Amino acid sequence: MPELPEVETIRRYLQNGTPDYPSILGRTVSAARLYWPKTLAEPDAEAFTRRIAGHRVESVGRRGKYLLLHLPPETLLIHLRMSGDLRLEPIAALNQPHDRLYLDFVLLPGEDRRWRLAFNDTRKFGRIWLLDDPQRLLGKLGPEPLEDTFTAEWLADALHSRHRQLKPLLLDQGFIAGLGNIYTDEALHRAGLHPLTLASAVTPPQAARLWQSIRLVLQEGIQRQGASIDWVYRGGDFQNYFGVYQRTGQPCPVCGTPIERLVVGQRGTHFCPVCQTADGR
DNA sequence: CTGGCTCCCTGAATGC
DNA sequence: TGCATTCAGGGAGCCA
Numbered sequence: 001m002p003e004l005p006e007v008e009t010i011r012r013y014l015q016n017g018t019p020d021y022p023s024i025l026g027r028t029v030s031a032a033r034l035y036w037p038k039t040l041a042e043p044d045a046e047a048f049t050r051r052i053a054g055h056r057v058e059s060v061g062r063r064g065k066y067l068l069l070h071l072p073p074e075t076l077l078i079h080l081r082m083s084g085d086l087r088l089e090p091i092a093a094l095n096q097p098h099d100r101l102y103l104d105f106v107l108l109p110g111e112d113r114r115w116r117l118a119f120n121d122t123r124k125f126g127r128i129w130l131l132d133d134p135q136r137l138l139g140k141l142g143p144e145p146l147e148d149t150f151t152a153e154w155l156a157d158a159l160h161s162r163h164r165q166l167k168p169l170l171l172d173q174g175f176i177a178g179l180g181n182i183y184t185d186e187a188l189h190r191a192g193l194h195p196l197t198l199a200s201a202v203t204p205p206q207a208a209r210l211w212q213s214i215r216l217v218l219q220e221g222i223q224r225q226g227a228s229i230d231w232v233y234r235g236g237d238f239q240n241y242f243g244v245y246q247r248t249g250q251p252c253p254v255c256g257t258p259i260e261r262l263v264v265g266q267r268g269t270h271f272c273p274v275c276q277t278a279d280g281r
Numbered sequence: 282c283t284g285g286c287t288c289c290c291t292g293a294a295t296g297c
Numbered sequence: 298t299g300c301a302t303t304c305a306g307g308g309a310g311c312c313a
């Protein structure tokens with residue numbers, strides 16, 4: 001389940017290349033091959049292929065959990081949702097199970113083979129948009145947690161005016177962009193806040209600690225190149241450093257108390273009943 | 282504004 | 298043991 005750190009990791013791979021493949025920058029799309037039509041949120045397959053062919057990848061960005069490939073004059077937005085993944089690979093590579101879309105690139109001068117971008121998505125929840133105006137989607141997002149506009153003061157203020165429990169509020173991409181189930185549970189644990197705490201009951205010092213916890217857990221996730229869980233493997237190892245996520249019954253790394261699980265807003269939620277006591281209930 | 286529910290899917294887990 | 302059924306899981310949209 002790619003969240004901000006996993007998407008950022010993929011963004012850096014695509015921008016800078018890896019030991020196994022080159023950078024995607026400067027590559028011109030020659031064709032699109034679609035194997036699961038619903039992957040395209042907008043436009044339809046015919047228009048997508050026509051509009052993307054001949055355009056060149058100028059930059060790779062990220063906003064929240066959206067990956068942004070800038071192909072002037074349009075932007076390709078990719079949301080990986082639960083099981084989406086991207087590979088840059090030789091155009092003649094073996095097709096993999098659950099591959100949904102290929103973007104073929106033209107041969108670059110000096111290279112001896114062509115490359116393609118493969119979008120793989122077991123659960124078929126991932127979506128791709130090709131838009132003139134990406135702000136139409138991105139404008140709905142809350143602040144970017146690792147940028148300077150996201151401050152402890154902003155968070156304290158924003159929490160103060162909300163009558164919601166912390167867990168669902170932090171998962172709300174319109175409130176803050178990029179957090180999913182893993183990093184929300186981890187941030188709340190580090191901040192010592194119970195997931196059911198009412199946002200309006202969070203004091204400024206608690207908000208400051210939550211702000212720092214969110215920043216640190218995301219930065220650590222990026223440093224470890226994200227988490228590899230379930231059947232999706234991207235090379236990251238942050239899953240080995242979880243304090244609470246999917247550790248029900250195992251000891252809290254801080255106090256040794258068994259981690260508990262409850263369902264909040266239809267989401268599995270993991271927390272330490274001793275460390276996370278502030279609950280506002 | 283908030284909370285609850287549904288849908289999108291597959292594969293793992295459970296039931297018979 | 299093998300087959301059939303259930304359900305978890307993240308995010309967004311809809312409705313009350």
